[in-house]
Structure formats: C-alpha cells, structure tokens
Amino acid sequence: MTTKDEARPFRVLQLTDPHLMANADGELLGVNTRESLSAVIDEVLKVHGQPDLILATGDLAQDGSEEAYRVFGESLRVFACGSAWLAGNHDSAEALRSVAAEYQADRRTIVEGGWQCILLDSSVPGKVYGELSQAELDFLEAALAEHPDLPTMVTLHHHPVNIGSDWMEQIGLRNREAFWEVVDRYPQVKMVLWGHIHQEHALDRNGVSLLATPSTCIQFTSGSSRFSVEPLSPGYRWFELMASGDFKTEVRRAEDFEFELDQNSSGY
Numbered sequence: 263m264t265t266k267d268e269a270r271p272f273r274v275l276q277l278t279d280p281h282l283m284a285n286a287d288g289e290l291l292g293v294n295t296r297e298s299l300s301a302v303i304d305e306v307l308k309v310h311g312q313p314d315l316i317l318a319t320g321d322l323a324q325d326g327s328e329e330a331y332r333v334f335g336e337s338l339r340v341f342a343c344g345s346a347w348l349a350g351n352h353d354s355a356e357a358l359r360s361v362a363a364e365y366q367a368d369r370r371t372i373v374e375g376g377w378q379c380i381l382l383d384s385s386v387p388g389k390v391y392g393e394l395s396q397a398e399l400d401f402l403e404a405a406l407a408e409h410p411d412l413p414t415m416v417t418l419h420h421h422p423v424n425i426g427s428d429w430m431e432q433i434g435l436r437n438r439e440a441f442w443e444v445v446d447r448y449p450q451v452k453m454v455l456w457g458h459i460h461q462e463h464a465l466d467r468n469g470v471s472l473l474a475t476p477s478t479c480i481q482f483t484s485g486s487s488r489f490s491v492e493p494l495s496p497g498y499r500w501f502e503l504m505a506s507g508d509f510k511t512e513v514r515r516a517e518d519f520e521f522e523l524d525q526n527s528s529g530y
Contacts, residue, residue, distance in 0.1 A: 271503055272314050272315070272375020272504075273314045273503075276417075277299075279320065279460055281321055282296060282299065292524040293521045295478075304516065315343055315345070315374060316341060317345070317455070319350070320419030321353060322353060326357055327357070344367070345367045349419065350385055351433075376504070376506075377415060380402060382394060384418040391436050394440065399444055403447075411450065415503075417454075425459055426484075429486070430459055453470060453471040454473070455474075455499075457477070460477040461474065461484045462475060475499040496515065497513055
C-alpha cells in the first residue's frame with residue numbers, strides 16, 4: 263500500500279538574494295530588505311504552505327554581518343523544515359558558514375524525497391563574479407558519483423550560462439566550461455538552479471532545466487545591457503519533486519508588498 267506521504271511530491275522552496283543588513287531599517291534602492299523578505303515568506307505560507315526543504319542561494323546579507331544571517335535564520339522559524347544556505351558575492355562566506363551551522367543550515371548535500379540536492383560555493387572573496395575552485399568541482403563530481411540513480415538538483419549562486427544581459431555576462435560563473443564538463447557526465451542531473459541575477463529565467467540545456475529566481479528584494483531588468491532595475495514585486499520559486507525525476511516548478515511574487523524603487527541608480 264502506498265502511504266499519503268510516499269505519494270506526494272517533495273516540496274522545495276528557493277529563497278534567494280535577500281540582501282539583509284544588520285540595521286533593521288536597511289534598504290536596497292529604496293526597498294527595506296527585511297520587510298520584503300517577510301512579505302515573500304507570508305506569500306509562501308498563504309499560497310503553498312509548508313515546504314519540506316528551503317534552499318537559500320546566496321547574497322543572504324548585503325553587509326556580510328553575522329546579525330544579518332541570524333535575522334535570516336530567525337525569519338525561517340515559521341517553517342517546520344530544515345534549510346541549506348550557500349554564499350553569494352555580497353556574503354562573507356566565513357560568517358555565513360558560522361551562523362548557518364547554528365541553524366543546521368550548513369549541509370552541502372541533501373538526500374531526501376527521492377532526490378539529491380547539491381550546494382556549490384561559487385563565491386570569490388572580494389569579487390562580484392563567480393568561480394568554482396577545483397575542490398568544489400571535485401566535491402560535485404564525488405556527490406554525483408555517489409548517487410547515480412537519484413535525480414539531482416545542483417545549486418549555486420552565479421549563473422553558469424549567458425542570460426542575454428551584457429552587464430551581467432561579466433559577473434557570472436567564470437569557469438563554466440569546467441562546471442559543465444562535470445555535469446554532462448551525469449545524466450541524473452535534472453536541473454541547475456541559481457540566484458544572483460534577480461529575475462526569473464528558464465532555459466533548457468541538453469535536457470537539463472536551467473532555472474533562476476527573483477530576489478526577495480529588488481529585481482534587475484531582464485535583457486538589459488546596462489545595470490537596470492524594474493518595479494516587479496519580490497518573489498520566490500517553489501518546486502514539487504517526484505521520485506521518478508519529474509518535477510513541477512513555479513515562481514510567485516508578493517504582489518501586495520508596497521515599495522518605492524529607486525530606478526535611477528547605477529549599481530547596488
């Protein structure tokens with residue numbers, strides 16, 4: 263007999279690029295990042311309810327402060343499940359790892375719901391672009407080799423493909439060829455998921471779904487050749503994963519969140 267839990271999909275919530283700060287009044291281009299994250303979490307609970315896992319894919323803090331990471335950890339207490347955090351270019355990877363450990367959110371591989379999730383650190387200290395060290399590439403290969411029969415989601419902060427935005431092409435994953443050389447050897451990889459680009463994106467590469475997700479604060483203009491933001495609401499991505507390797511995913515936004523975006527900025 264199939265139980266109800268075995269029949270239902272494994273539910274994963276992706277939250278990305280909240281850019282939290284130690285200062286509770288901290289804003290990014292006019293948006294209070296704590297308030298926008300709170301609005302997104304409220305939307306998750308209203309629309310989807312409780313996930314089984316939360317993946318936080320980088321730039322959790324704007325200022326790299328331990329206080330910002332603790333604010334993030336505390337904000338997730340409304341959820342009954344565990345989370346896993348990875349670093350982005352604005353993060354202090356050391357501070358993030360330290361606080362993530364306090365919240366049992368420092369896992370690098372997760373095997374649950376008939377899937378494997380692998381979290382890679384593409385952050386480079388002091389740089390906006392991303393790169394995967396040889397140690398990270400070796401870690402990815404070992405994790406994939408260990409579970410060849412499990413459908414797999416690979417996550418990182420930086421985009422590993424061209425997204426059609428000239429200014430962001432310079433700050434994506436630098437050694438993407440080395441990354442794809444590993445991924446292409448393992449047909450169980452069903453999707454690659456990232457943050458960083460503050461916009462929804464969906465591509466297909468050799469049958470692998472490539473997905474990016476809106477920030478929980480400000481949104482970058484899709485396809486823009488220069489830095490540009492647009493007044494789209496903060497959002498998140500929701501997954502329903504089946505043990506067969508099939509999955510459904512959707513992006514939702516906190517449309518009721520009110521904000522006044524500074525659209526004249528040349529950077530963030």
